[in-house]
Amino acid sequence: MEAGDVRAVMGALLLPPAGPLLLALLGLVLVRAGRRGGFAIGLFALVLLWLLSTHVVSLGLARQLLPPVEPVGLAQLRQARVQAVVVLGGGVVPEAPEYGVPQPSSYSLERLRYGVRLARLSGLPLGFSGGVGWAGRSTANEAEAARLSARQDFGTDLRWAESASRDTRDSAERMAALLKRDGIQRIALVTDSWHLPRAALEFRRHGLVVLPAPMGFLRPRDRPLLEWLPSAHALLASRQLLREWAAWQWARFRPVD
Structure with missing residues (x-):
C-alpha cells in the first residue's frame, strides 16, 4: 500500500x-x-x-x-499580468450511464465553470490539472472528463490538460512543467476557497507567480x-x-x- x-x-x-x-x-x-x-x-x-x-x-x-481569500475579477487579472487560467480538479464520476462516459464531479464542474468564465472575460488560455487521485476505484481520468465537458458544455477548449497527478502537490509539479514549456509564468489558480491557500503555496514552490482565484465560498444558507x-x-x-x-x-x- x-x-x-x-x-x-x-x-x-x-x-x-x-x-x-x-x-x-x-x-x-x-x-x-x-x-x-x-x-x-x-x-x-x-x-x-x-x-x-x-x-x-x-x-x-x-x-x-x-487563511482568507478574496474573489477576483478582470481588473485583478490584468493588474497581476496573468498569462493563463489554471483549474484544479476536484474528482471524477467514473461511471455516468446517462452520458456514457466519465464526468467531472460536482466540485470539478463548478471549478471548471468558473475557470471558463475567467478565461472568456480575459481572453486567456485555459488549463486543467487532475489525474487519477489516491482514493478512486477506477482509472477514469479527471482531465479527460474535464476536456470533454469544457468542449461540449461550455464551448471551450483546454490549452493544457494535465492528467497524471495524484494530489495537489503532484498537480503543481506537473502543471508547472507544462506551463513553463510554453513560457507561462503568471497564472490565475482556480479552486474552492478552502483549497486555495495550500494549492497556491504548492504552485509557487514550483516557480509560478500565482493569483488566487477562489470560488465555492462558504456562506450562510438558512434562517439562523x-x-x-x-x-x-x-x-x-x-x-x-x-x-x-x-x-x-x-x-x-x-x-x-
Whole structure:
C-alpha cells in the first residue's frame, strides 16, 4: 500500500463522520465493560458529531482554520499580468450511464465553470490539472472528463490538460512543467476557497507567480435557527475543512524538495 493510500484510509477513519462515530463506539464498549467515563465519551462524541453537522460550526471552521481569500475579477487579472487560467480538479464520476462516459464531479464542474468564465472575460488560455487521485476505484481520468465537458458544455477548449497527478502537490509539479514549456509564468489558480491557500503555496514552490482565484465560498444558507440543525452539506463542509487544515499544516512545514 502506497503512502497516499494510507493517508486516504486514515483520513476516512479520523475525520467526521467516522471519527466521532468510532469514538462513540468506544464509549459504548467502555460502558458495557463497566468502565468509568464511557458514557461521557459517548455523549461527547455524539455532541461533537451534531456540532460538526451544523452550518454555524462549518462557517466558524472556515473563518478560523485557513487563511482568507478574496474573489477576483478582470481588473485583478490584468493588474497581476496573468498569462493563463489554471483549474484544479476536484474528482471524477467514473461511471455516468446517462452520458456514457466519465464526468467531472460536482466540485470539478463548478471549478471548471468558473475557470471558463475567467478565461472568456480575459481572453486567456485555459488549463486543467487532475489525474487519477489516491482514493478512486477506477482509472477514469479527471482531465479527460474535464476536456470533454469544457468542449461540449461550455464551448471551450483546454490549452493544457494535465492528467497524471495524484494530489495537489503532484498537480503543481506537473502543471508547472507544462506551463513553463510554453513560457507561462503568471497564472490565475482556480479552486474552492478552502483549497486555495495550500494549492497556491504548492504552485509557487514550483516557480509560478500565482493569483488566487477562489470560488465555492462558504456562506450562510438558512434562517439562523436552521443553521444549528444538522445537515449533510454542513457535515461535508466540516470534513473538508478539517482535512484541508491538516494538509495545509503539513504543506507549510514539510521540508521543501
